[in-house]
Amino acid sequence: MAGPDAALREKGSAFLPRFDDKGLLTAIAVDSRSREILMVAFMDQTALDKTRETGIAHFYSRSRGRLWMKGETSGHTLSVEEIRVDCDQDALVMLVTPAGPACHTGAVSCFYRKLEGDGLSPVA
């Protein structure tokens, strides 16, 4: 990305979210207290609008092909306190307060394993 659009996106104070060719951007949820990364997913324009309107994280589920409020089944919603945007505005970091484990497996964070050699082991 280059030219006036890039400069505007990088240096300006206008929120100009940049969706990819599938209409999605990357959204990362971070616990506002522990600063642990809880999960990462995608948002389309509707999910972003819903998140901003309600203060509860919404995503676009690529596997289900629809809007998805995190916690709509489990009740483990993410309350959004702050939304940060990256230089080229194609990714967001949300500082959140989780209402329960963020991962559907019951783990606090989806990132509960690390690479060790060629396999995975639990994060301490």
Added chain:
Amino acid sequence: MAGPDAALREKGSAFLPRFDDKGLLTAIAVDSRSREILMVAFMDQTALDKTRETGIAHFYSRSRGRLWMKGETSGHTLSVEEIRVDCDQDALVMLVTPAGPACHTGAVSCFYRKLEGDGLSPVA
């Protein structure tokens, strides 16, 4: 995602990275000391292999359509200390030591602005 593959990916100790229909997964770089999120980008199989082989973060640049070693021009490489994987293995978190500002704008992190009302303001 459901079925035996899902269970294997979620609960197992095998590293089975799940690339999307473009052959990419999401990779987040976090400063191992400050725990600040520095940047987010995409990796294909080659970028992942190179990262694991060299211990230096490599990505696939969607805009340039090629393998990209972060810092190849600026010298601001990311030295990878740990790689974490999420439940369904389509996203990675790398704990890194950055050799300089992670953002090409000169900012420590690409996430240097936050949403405030309808505009952006600097993160304190």
